[in-house]
Amino acid sequence: MRVLAVGGGAREHAIVEALARSGAEVFACLKNNNPGIARTAKGHLLVDEHDVHKVVAYAKASGVELAVVGPEGPLEVGLADGLNKAGIPTASPTQSAARIETSKSFMRNLLSRYRIKGAIKFAIVDTPRELEAALDDLGMNVVVKPTGLTGGKGVKVVGEHLTTKQDVMAYGEEVLSKKIGGSARIVLEEKLVGEEFTIQAFCDGRRTVPMPAVQDHKRAYEGDNGPNTGGMGSYSQKDGLLPFLRRAEYDAAVEIMNDVVAALKKENAEYRGAMYGQFMLTKEGPKVIEFNARFGDPEAMNVLSLLNSDFSRICEKMAHGGISTNDAGFMAKSSVCKYVVPEGYGTKSLAGEEIRVDEVAMSREGAIIYYASVNEKDGKVYTTTSRSVGIVGVSDTIADAELTVERALRHVSGRIHVRHDIAKKDMLDAKVARMNKIRGEHT
Numbered sequence: 001m002r003v004l005a006v007g008g009g010a011r012e013h014a015i016v017e018a019l020a021r022s023g024a025e026v027f028a029c030l031k032n033n034n035p036g037i038a039r040t041a042k043g044h045l046l047v048d049e050h051d052v053h054k055v056v057a058y059a060k061a062s063g064v065e066l067a068v069v070g071p072e073g074p075l076e077v078g079l080a081d082g083l084n085k086a087g088i089p090t091a092s093p094t095q096s097a098a099r100i101e102t103s104k105s106f107m108r109n110l111l112s113r114y115r116i117k118g119a120i121k122f123a124i125v126d127t128p129r130e131l132e133a134a135l136d137d138l139g140m141n142v143v144v145k146p147t148g149l150t151g152g153k154g155v156k157v158v159g160e161h162l163t164t165k166q167d168v169m170a171y172g173e174e175v176l177s178k179k180i181g182g183s184a185r186i187v188l189e190e191k192l193v194g195e196e197f198t199i200q201a202f203c204d205g206r207r208t209v210p211m212p213a214v215q216d217h218k219r220a221y222e223g224d225n226g227p228n229t230g231g232m233g234s235y236s237q238k239d240g241l242l243p244f245l246r247r248a249e250y251d252a253a254v255e256i257m258n259d260v261v262a263a264l265k266k267e268n269a270e271y272r273g274a275m276y277g278q279f280m281l282t283k284e285g286p287k288v289i290e291f292n293a294r295f296g297d298p299e300a301m302n303v304l305s306l307l308n309s310d311f312s313r314i315c316e317k318m319a320h321g322g323i324s325t326n327d328a329g330f331m332a333k334s335s336v337c338k339y340v341v342p343e344g345y346g347t348k349s350l351a352g353e354e355i356r357v358d359e360v361a362m363s364r365e366g367a368i369i370y371y372a373s374v375n376e377k378d379g380k381v382y383t384t385t386s387r388s389v390g391i392v393g394v395s396d397t398i399a400d401a402e403l404t405v406e407r408a409l410r411h412v413s414g415r416i417h418v419r420h421d422i423a424k425k426d427m428l429d430a431k432v433a434r435m436n437k438i439r440g441e442h443t
């Protein structure tokens with residue numbers, strides 16, 4: 001089967017590898033010359049991924065029978081709609097269904113209208129006066145979010161990024177006047193306390209098939225310090241849970257995702273594709289932080305490295321309907337992913353620098369390599385402003401997988417930065433202890 005994959009990051013490299021593993025001939029549309037995708041795909045086009053007309057034309061010219069879109073930007077401008085209309089079934093949501101990510105106000109309203117568990121207190125405000133009234137109502141224990149897409153960088157948490165009411169008002173006024181995220185609208189929401197985790201699910205408009213839970217690390221520096229980033233690394237545990245996450249809590253989060261898919265169907269916005277649920281595990285169980293209308297990056301690299309079912313078939317079923325739990329099996333292994341990023345990533349990335357990646361040596365260490373936002377030119381790999389290479393280890397234990405990644409990292413050089421603390425025992429033990437304390441239990 002011929003399949004189109006859109007996007008040029010490590011998430012998309014993982015998607016392309018999973019498709020190729022299941023026998024698909026992959027054609028790719030991407031903006032950067034990602035050497036991993038270029039090598040595995042039968043053909044590729046360097047193009048602005050938001051240019052629906054050009055991507056659809058390439059898909060038709062390549063004779064693809066199915067498409068998968070990696071990033072959220074193209075979904076927001078209706079790429080899945082364009083592909084579907086051109087007769088190419090697409091395992092990614094339409095513009096309308098993708099509002100679950102592209103409009104935080106839509107998402108919060110949906111949860112509250114359908115009384116879905118995991119909903120939290122929030123207010124949607126369009127003017128400084130409404131913001132002030134909402135702050136009086138909700139108090140200062142809040143998070144300020146532009147309603148639209150900001151690449152994870154528009155969210156400001158009181159107590160971390162903002163301190164006083166004046167700070168909140170000043171940031172709110174900036175979002176409203178500059179239309180940060182694309183519109184003059186803010187979601188103000190209750191600040192949650194707990195541990196964050198991600199569940200991704202394959203959805204066919206009606207049913208959801210959940211994947212193993214993953215925990216990402218958004219902060220740029222060790223010890224969860226520094227600016228928020230797209231994600232510095234992630235891990236998963238062989239039983240599908242996480243050291244601090246119990247079965248009943250995982251099940252409660254999956255139920256929330258099922259309810260969201262059912263609600264979207266009722267809204268005539270059937271959700272087809274991978275759905276990403278970001279949850280805060282609180283004293284009262286999992287609460288919704290956000291949904292993404294796609295795989296997470298880096299989380300896609302964890303789950304797709306573990307998937308031992310036919311990914312093309314899964315994508316076909318997401319697009320056409322009829323998915324069931326039998327379609328998606330995962331190895332009973334743990335996984336760790338660490339991102340190699342350019343020096344300065346999170347504030348001012350050092351772009352255009354050569355990095356040397358000894359793939360042969362890394363494979364010998366047992367690691368899997370996914371190229372991200374890099375460009376290959378004359379056999380050399382150069383950084384951009386975004387993340388460079390995702391390194392994944394798969395093993396029985398998180399500790400072993402982490403060691404695999406660290407051994408492999410010795411074979412990457414250049415002006416790079418890595419968070420070595422991700423998935424190390426001390427960090428995991430601290431998370432378990434913190435979560436037990438929040439639950440009111442002793443360790």
Ligand code: AMP
Pocket residue numbers: 143145152153155157189190191192193196218278289290
């Ligand atoms: P988002 O772009 O919505 O995922 O937000 C980025 C980050 O901000 C999340 O990963 C959380 O760490 C934090 N965050 C977002 N919403 C909340 C909330 N309601 N309470 C506490 N932290 C939050």
